[in-house]
Amino acid sequence: MGNQKLYKGSLQTIILQLLASNEKMYGYEITQKVKELTKGELNITEGALYPALHKLEADGLLDVEVANVGNRLRKYYKLTERGTKETVSKLEEMQDFLKTMQQLVNPKFSLE
Template sequence: MGNQKLYKGSLQTIILKLLAQNDKMYGYEISQKVKELTKGELLITEGALYPALHKLEAEGHLEVEVAKVGNRLRKYYKLTERGTKETINRLSQMQDFIQTMQQLVNPKLSLD
Protein backbone atom coordinates (compact mmCIF):
# COMPACT_ATOMS: atom_id res chain seq x y z
CA MET A 1 0.00 0.00 0.00
CA GLY A 2 1.36 3.38 -0.95
CA ASN A 3 0.19 5.21 2.15
CA GLN A 4 1.62 3.73 5.34
CA LYS A 5 -0.05 6.53 7.32
CA LEU A 6 -3.39 4.74 7.07
CA TYR A 7 -1.96 1.88 9.12
CA LYS A 8 -0.34 4.06 11.78
CA GLY A 9 -3.43 4.36 14.00
CA SER A 10 -3.95 0.59 13.83
CA LEU A 11 -0.48 -0.55 14.91
CA GLN A 12 -1.35 -1.28 18.54
CA THR A 13 -4.46 -3.21 17.49
CA ILE A 14 -2.38 -5.22 15.02
CA ILE A 15 0.16 -6.07 17.74
CA LEU A 16 -2.56 -7.10 20.19
CA LYS A 17 -4.26 -9.29 17.59
CA LEU A 18 -1.02 -11.08 16.69
CA LEU A 19 -0.20 -11.71 20.32
CA ALA A 20 -3.70 -13.04 20.94
CA GLN A 21 -3.13 -15.54 18.14
CA ASN A 22 0.48 -16.47 18.95
CA ASP A 23 0.76 -16.41 22.77
CA LYS A 24 4.14 -14.66 22.83
CA MET A 25 6.36 -13.07 20.21
CA TYR A 26 9.50 -10.95 20.03
CA GLY A 27 9.66 -7.63 18.17
CA TYR A 28 11.33 -8.74 14.95
CA GLU A 29 8.99 -11.73 14.78
CA ILE A 30 5.98 -9.37 14.98
CA SER A 31 7.27 -7.18 12.16
CA GLN A 32 8.00 -10.21 9.96
CA LYS A 33 4.58 -11.76 10.63
CA VAL A 34 2.86 -8.52 9.60
CA LYS A 35 4.99 -8.38 6.45
CA GLU A 36 4.08 -12.01 5.66
CA LEU A 37 0.35 -11.61 6.34
CA THR A 38 0.12 -8.45 4.22
CA LYS A 39 2.29 -9.87 1.43
CA GLY A 40 4.77 -7.04 1.96
CA GLU A 41 2.17 -4.26 1.86
CA LEU A 42 2.76 -3.23 5.46
CA LEU A 43 6.30 -2.87 6.73
CA ILE A 44 6.64 -1.97 10.39
CA THR A 45 9.84 -0.16 11.27
CA GLU A 46 11.63 -0.55 14.59
CA GLY A 47 10.99 3.16 15.15
CA ALA A 48 7.24 2.50 15.11
CA LEU A 49 7.11 -0.99 16.61
CA TYR A 50 9.09 -0.62 19.82
CA PRO A 51 7.41 2.60 21.04
CA ALA A 52 4.03 0.89 20.47
CA LEU A 53 5.17 -2.21 22.39
CA HIS A 54 6.52 -0.08 25.26
CA LYS A 55 3.28 1.94 25.42
CA LEU A 56 1.16 -1.24 25.53
CA GLU A 57 3.42 -2.58 28.27
CA ALA A 58 3.19 0.67 30.28
CA GLU A 59 -0.61 0.52 30.00
CA GLY A 60 -0.60 -2.97 31.48
CA HIS A 61 -1.66 -4.75 28.30
CA LEU A 62 1.61 -6.63 27.78
CA GLU A 63 4.14 -8.37 29.95
CA VAL A 64 7.70 -9.07 28.96
CA GLU A 65 9.59 -12.33 29.31
CA VAL A 66 13.33 -12.28 28.77
CA ALA A 67 14.94 -15.45 27.46
CA LYS A 68 18.52 -16.19 26.54
CA VAL A 69 18.81 -17.23 22.90
CA GLY A 70 22.33 -18.22 21.97
CA ASN A 71 24.47 -15.67 23.74
CA ARG A 72 21.97 -12.81 23.67
CA LEU A 73 18.81 -11.88 25.50
CA ARG A 74 15.51 -11.73 23.64
CA LYS A 75 12.37 -9.97 24.91
CA TYR A 76 9.13 -11.83 24.34
CA TYR A 77 5.88 -9.91 24.61
CA LYS A 78 2.74 -11.56 25.90
CA LEU A 79 -0.79 -10.34 26.60
CA THR A 80 -1.86 -9.81 30.18
CA GLU A 81 -5.45 -10.53 31.20
CA ARG A 82 -6.12 -6.83 30.80
CA GLY A 83 -4.48 -6.96 27.37
CA THR A 84 -6.76 -9.81 26.29
CA LYS A 85 -9.82 -7.72 27.19
CA GLU A 86 -8.34 -4.69 25.42
CA THR A 87 -7.73 -6.80 22.29
CA ILE A 88 -11.38 -7.81 22.15
CA ASN A 89 -12.43 -4.19 22.64
CA ARG A 90 -10.09 -2.79 19.98
CA LEU A 91 -10.98 -5.46 17.43
CA SER A 92 -14.66 -4.63 17.90
CA GLN A 93 -13.90 -0.93 17.42
CA MET A 94 -11.85 -1.77 14.31
CA GLN A 95 -14.74 -3.76 12.83
CA ASP A 96 -17.11 -0.85 13.43
CA PHE A 97 -14.62 1.54 11.83
CA ILE A 98 -14.16 -0.69 8.77
CA GLN A 99 -17.92 -1.01 8.34
CA THR A 100 -18.39 2.77 8.60
CA MET A 101 -15.59 3.40 6.08
CA GLN A 102 -17.14 0.84 3.73
CA GLN A 103 -20.44 2.73 3.87
CA LEU A 104 -18.64 5.96 3.00
CA VAL A 105 -16.30 4.64 0.33
CA ASN A 106 -18.56 2.18 -1.43
CA PRO A 107 -22.15 2.31 -0.16
CA LYS A 108 -23.37 -0.17 -2.78
CA LEU A 109 -21.29 -2.92 -1.15
CA SER A 110 -22.52 -2.16 2.38
CA LEU A 111 -24.32 -4.96 4.13
CA ASP A 112 -27.05 -2.65 5.43
Protein backbone atom coordinates (compact mmCIF):
# COMPACT_ATOMS: atom_id res chain seq x y z
CA MET A 1 0.00 0.00 0.00
CA GLY A 2 1.62 3.19 -1.16
CA ASN A 3 0.47 5.53 1.55
CA GLN A 4 0.65 4.12 5.09
CA LYS A 5 -1.16 7.24 6.36
CA LEU A 6 -4.37 6.02 4.75
CA TYR A 7 -4.69 3.10 7.15
CA LYS A 8 -3.48 4.93 10.26
CA GLY A 9 -6.96 6.19 11.17
CA SER A 10 -8.29 2.65 10.79
CA LEU A 11 -5.81 0.92 13.09
CA GLN A 12 -8.16 0.62 16.06
CA THR A 13 -10.87 -0.84 13.84
CA ILE A 14 -8.38 -3.32 12.38
CA ILE A 15 -7.33 -4.42 15.86
CA LEU A 16 -10.91 -4.74 17.10
CA GLN A 17 -11.91 -6.80 14.05
CA LEU A 18 -8.96 -9.16 14.46
CA LEU A 19 -9.75 -9.67 18.12
CA ALA A 20 -13.42 -10.26 17.29
CA SER A 21 -12.32 -12.99 14.87
CA ASN A 22 -9.79 -14.53 17.29
CA GLU A 23 -10.44 -15.08 20.97
CA LYS A 24 -7.18 -13.45 22.05
CA MET A 25 -3.96 -12.34 20.40
CA TYR A 26 -0.61 -10.88 21.39
CA GLY A 27 0.98 -7.87 19.70
CA TYR A 28 3.38 -9.59 17.32
CA GLU A 29 0.65 -12.03 16.33
CA ILE A 30 -1.58 -9.09 15.37
CA THR A 31 1.11 -7.56 13.15
CA GLN A 32 1.75 -10.88 11.42
CA LYS A 33 -1.96 -11.57 10.88
CA VAL A 34 -2.41 -8.17 9.23
CA LYS A 35 0.60 -8.81 7.02
CA GLU A 36 -0.78 -12.24 6.08
CA LEU A 37 -4.32 -11.02 5.37
CA THR A 38 -3.06 -8.14 3.21
CA LYS A 39 -0.45 -10.29 1.45
CA GLY A 40 2.29 -8.03 2.79
CA GLU A 41 0.68 -4.78 1.65
CA LEU A 42 0.09 -3.50 5.17
CA ASN A 43 2.76 -3.58 7.85
CA ILE A 44 1.87 -2.36 11.31
CA THR A 45 4.86 -1.20 13.29
CA GLU A 46 5.25 -1.70 17.04
CA GLY A 47 5.37 2.07 17.34
CA ALA A 48 1.84 2.28 15.96
CA LEU A 49 0.40 -0.93 17.40
CA TYR A 50 1.17 -0.66 21.10
CA PRO A 51 -0.12 2.89 21.62
CA ALA A 52 -3.35 1.81 19.88
CA LEU A 53 -3.62 -1.29 22.09
CA HIS A 54 -2.98 0.76 25.23
CA LYS A 55 -5.63 3.31 24.18
CA LEU A 56 -8.20 0.57 23.54
CA GLU A 57 -7.38 -0.94 26.92
CA ALA A 58 -7.67 2.45 28.69
CA ASP A 59 -11.03 2.97 26.98
CA GLY A 60 -12.27 -0.31 28.45
CA LEU A 61 -12.50 -2.10 25.12
CA LEU A 62 -9.72 -4.63 25.77
CA ASP A 63 -8.69 -6.85 28.63
CA VAL A 64 -5.10 -7.96 29.02
CA GLU A 65 -4.08 -11.43 30.13
CA VAL A 66 -0.44 -12.08 30.95
CA ALA A 67 0.93 -15.58 30.38
CA ASN A 68 4.37 -17.08 30.87
CA VAL A 69 5.50 -18.49 27.51
CA GLY A 70 8.99 -19.97 27.33
CA ASN A 71 10.19 -18.05 30.40
CA ARG A 72 8.88 -14.79 28.92
CA LEU A 73 5.79 -12.86 29.87
CA ARG A 74 3.42 -12.38 26.96
CA LYS A 75 0.45 -10.03 26.99
CA TYR A 76 -2.66 -11.36 25.29
CA TYR A 77 -5.36 -8.90 24.33
CA LYS A 78 -9.04 -9.79 24.13
CA LEU A 79 -12.25 -7.85 23.73
CA THR A 80 -14.36 -6.85 26.68
CA GLU A 81 -18.14 -6.95 26.33
CA ARG A 82 -18.02 -3.24 25.62
CA GLY A 83 -15.25 -3.85 23.08
CA THR A 84 -17.42 -6.37 21.25
CA LYS A 85 -20.22 -3.80 20.94
CA GLU A 86 -17.78 -1.10 19.84
CA THR A 87 -16.37 -3.43 17.17
CA VAL A 88 -19.80 -3.71 15.56
CA SER A 89 -20.17 0.07 15.62
CA LYS A 90 -16.66 0.68 14.22
CA LEU A 91 -17.17 -1.84 11.41
CA GLU A 92 -20.46 -0.20 10.40
CA GLU A 93 -18.71 3.17 10.46
CA MET A 94 -15.92 1.76 8.26
CA GLN A 95 -18.42 0.30 5.78
CA ASP A 96 -20.14 3.68 5.49
CA PHE A 97 -16.80 5.43 5.03
CA LEU A 98 -15.69 3.00 2.32
CA LYS A 99 -19.00 3.39 0.50
CA THR A 100 -18.69 7.18 0.60
CA MET A 101 -15.09 7.10 -0.60
CA GLN A 102 -16.02 4.74 -3.43
CA GLN A 103 -18.74 7.15 -4.53
CA LEU A 104 -16.20 9.96 -4.57
CA VAL A 105 -13.39 8.20 -6.43
CA ASN A 106 -15.54 6.12 -8.76
CA PRO A 107 -19.08 7.49 -9.03
CA LYS A 108 -20.01 4.89 -11.68
CA PHE A 109 -19.39 2.04 -9.23
CA SER A 110 -21.90 1.48 -6.45
CA LEU A 111 -21.56 -0.69 -3.34
CA GLU A 112 -25.32 -0.94 -2.79
